[in-house]
Structures are given as C-alpha cells and as structure tokens.
Amino acid sequence: MVASAAKHRAVVTLPSDTQIQIQRDFDAPKRLVYKAWTTPELIKRWWSAKRGTVTTADVDLHVGGRWRWVMMTDRGFEVAFHGEYREIVPNERLVYTEVFEGIPNGDEAAALTTMTFAEKNGRTTLTILVDHKLKAHRDMHVNSGMEAGLQDALDLLEQAVSTLA
Amino acid sequence: MARVATTADAFNAVAEPRRREILDVLAGGERPVNDLVELLELAQPQVSKHLRVLRAVGLVASRDEGRQRVYRLNGRPLKEIHDWVKRYERTWNERFDALDDVLTELKREEKRHGRKRR
Numbered sequence: 001m002v003a004s005a006a007k008h009r010a011v012v013t014l015p016s017d018t019q020i021q022i023q024r025d026f027d028a029p030k031r032l033v034y035k036a037w038t039t040p041e042l043i044k045r046w047w048s049a050k051r052g053t054v055t056t057a058d059v060d061l062h063v064g065g066r067w068r069w070v071m072m073t074d075r076g077f078e079v080a081f082h083g084e085y086r087e088i089v090p091n092e093r094l095v096y097t098e099v100f101e102g103i104p105n106g107d108e109a110a111a112l113t114t115m116t117f118a119e120k121n122g123r124t125t126l127t128i129l130v131d132h133k134l135k136a137h138r139d140m141h142v143n144s145g146m147e148a149g150l151q152d153a154l155d156l157l158e159q160a161v162s163t164l165a
Numbered sequence: 166m167a168r169v170a171t172t173a174d175a176f177n178a179v180a181e182p183r184r185r186e187i188l189d190v191l192a193g194g195e196r197p198v199n200d201l202v203e204l205l206e207l208a209q210p211q212v213s214k215h216l217r218v219l220r221a222v223g224l225v226a227s228r229d230e231g232r233q234r235v236y237r238l239n240g241r242p243l244k245e246i247h248d249w250v251k252r253y254e255r256t257w258n259e260r261f262d263a264l265d266d267v268l269t270e271l272k273r274e275e276k277r278h279g280r281k282r283r
Contacts, residue, residue, distance in 0.1 A: 008265075010257040012250045017180040020253075024261050028268040031277075036267050046267050049259035145167055 017135045022128040030117035030124040031091045037115070038094075047071065053077075063088055067096065082109065092117055098130065101142070109137040175242035178222045183207065184215045191238040192223060198234060 012094040026033050036042045043057040048071040055078075056070035068082035080101040087095035094115040099106040109132070115125045132138040179185055183205065190196060190204055201212050217234060219225040227236045230263065 008261070010254050010261055012254045012257065014180060014246070014250070017177050019255075024257070026252055026265065026268055027262075029274055032268055032271045033264075035271065036264055040266055046263035049263045051259070097222075111280060112238075 001089055001095065014138075015129075018132045018138045020130040020138065020141060022130075024126050026124045026126060027122075028124060029122055030119040033126055034091045034125045048073075052063070056080075061085060061088060075094065083113075103140060109133070109138065109140060149165075174188070175222045175224055175246060178218055178224055181215070181218075181242070181245065183211070184219055187215055187219065188224065188238060188243075191236060193236040198236070199232075201236070258275045 008025045008027075010022055013021045015021050015022075016084055031064070036046065038059055040057040040059055040063055043059070044054040045143065047057065047069060048054045052071045052073035054069065054071050056068055058066065058068045060066050064083065065085045067085065068080065070078060070080040072078055082099055082101065083097035086098045090134045095111055097110045098113045103109065111130045111132045113131070114127075114129045116129075118125045118127070130138075130141070132141065168183060179188065190201060196204075198209065198212055198216065201207075201216075202209050205212065216225060216227075220227065222242060223239055223259055227234050227237050227240050229235075
C-alpha cells in the first residue's frame with residue numbers, strides 16, 4: 001500500500017467580473033485526467049461525487065458536438081448541464097459552452113468554459129476557467145451556488161429533525 | 166476601450182486588481198487617500214475613483230479627520246463572497262475526490278496492461 005500524499009484541494013477564484021476559475025492538482029498524467037472527463041462510463045463514477053447518481057453523461061466529442069450531463073440528487077432533484085464542444089485538443093485543452101438547465105432561458109446565459117490540462121512530473125494541474133458573457137450571468141452562477149448551499153442546510157436540518165423524531 | 170466602473174455589488178468591485186490592492190492595504194488599518202496614492206503608485210483621481218466604487222458597495226467606509234478623509238475596510242460584503250467561494254469549492258472538492266479514485270484505478274489498469282496498448 002502506497003502512503004497517500006496530502007489531499008489536493010480545489011482553489012476557486014474570481015479573476016474578473018465575468019469569470020470563475022477552479023484549479024486543482026491530480027496525481028495522474030494528463031491523458032488520464034482528460035480521459036476521465038471525456039468518457040461517459042468514467043464521468044458517471046465521479047461527477048455526482050456522493051450527492052447523487054449521474055443518470056446521463058452524453059459526450060459527443062467533436063467540434064460542434066453536444067454534451068449533456070444529468071445528476072439525480074439523493075433528495076430527488078435533477079441537476080442538469082449541457083453545451084457544445086468548441087475546441088478539442090486531446091489531453092491538452094477543451095473549450096465548450098455550458099448551460100445550467102435550472103434557470104429560465106439558460107441558453108442565453110451560456111458560459112464559455114476552457115479546461116487546460118498541464119502535466120509536470122506525472123502530475124496534472126487542471127484549470128477550469130468559466131467565462132460568462134455578462135456579469136449578471138456570472139452572478140447567477142454565483143447565486144445557484146448559494147441555492148445549493150441552502151439545499152445543504154436543509155439536508156442538515158432534515159437529518160437533525162429526523163434524529164429527534 | 167475604457168472600462169466603466171458601473172459596479173453594483175462587492176463581487177464586481179473586487180474583480181478589479183487595483184481595488185483588491187486597496188483592500189489589501191486597508192486590511193492593515195485605516196489610511197488617508199494620500200497614503201494609498203503613494204503605496205499603490207497611482208494618480209489621486211484614480212485612487213479616488215476606486216474608493217468611490219468600494220464605498221458604493223459598502224466595502225470601505227470613511228471618516229473625516231481634520232482636513233483629511235480616512236478610509237477603512239468593512240469586511241462584511243467580502244464575507245459573502247468568501248462564503249460562496251468556500252461552498253462552491255466544497256462541491257468541487259467532493260467531485261475531485263471522487264475523480265481521484267477513478268484516476269487511481271486507471272493508473273492501476275495501465276500498469277497492468279502496459280501503457281502503449283490502449
């Protein structure tokens with residue numbers, strides 16, 4: 001058994017009015033990180049983390065091809081995203097549009113997301129830059145995070161209540 | 166293209182690097198405008214403009230001290246951003262932890278089958 005190194009942490013920053021950046025290191029070469037991000041059977045194993053089940057992981061991996069990922073949360077909410085691939089450099093770079101289906105007229109508020117896979121000594125730094133057209137859309141993205149947070153709070157509340165029953 | 170400082174909230178206000186620098190300085194304590202001009206090596210009108218934006222969203226407050234106006238940091242709107250970022254980070258951390266498990270298995274498979282054959 002290999003002693004596991006300290007867990008890597010994601011770092012989220014807001015580099016400009018319209019952007020959100022997520023960065024994280026992985027102890028794996030970039031071709032594997034890329035593979036895990038572009039292969040439906042693999043996406044289904046990680047994208048929902050432990051919050052639910054991935055029910056759809058469609059990946060039509062060519063420029064102009066569509067993607068759609070859907071997750072059913074343990075509370076019975078469906079969370080869905082879709083978009084279109086705009087640029088594909090295998091193992092290096094992915095650019096795609098991204099629409100959260102939980103907001104009305106989501107397609108008008110589509111973000112353009114750029115993923116960069118940078119490898120050094122067998123490790124990969126993944127950078128996801130989400131760029132919205134308008135600050136208002138970025139803020140909507142921010143607010144959807146708030147709602148998810150509220151959902152967490154409700155989950156906790158429910159657990160707390162059920163232990164009292 | 167000039168960027169207009171039509172800033173409605175703290176999220177936008179801290180997106181501007183110079184404004185972040187101002188906040189960094191004020192995090193160390195109250196400062197009159199002149200200090201900020203010197204420390205940031207910016208022209209006074211620019212500093213004043215940034216301060217106006219920061220004040221409009223409640224990130225800084227000011228008081229008059231003699232003939233000087235002294236500015237201080239007000240952290241509460243920043244906490245809103247911080248809280249959101251932390252929550253968003255947590256979601257991604259959970260996801261990435263699950264991705265780590267998948268990657269560990271992929272590495273193991275590669276080792277078993279040899280890297281060249283796919």
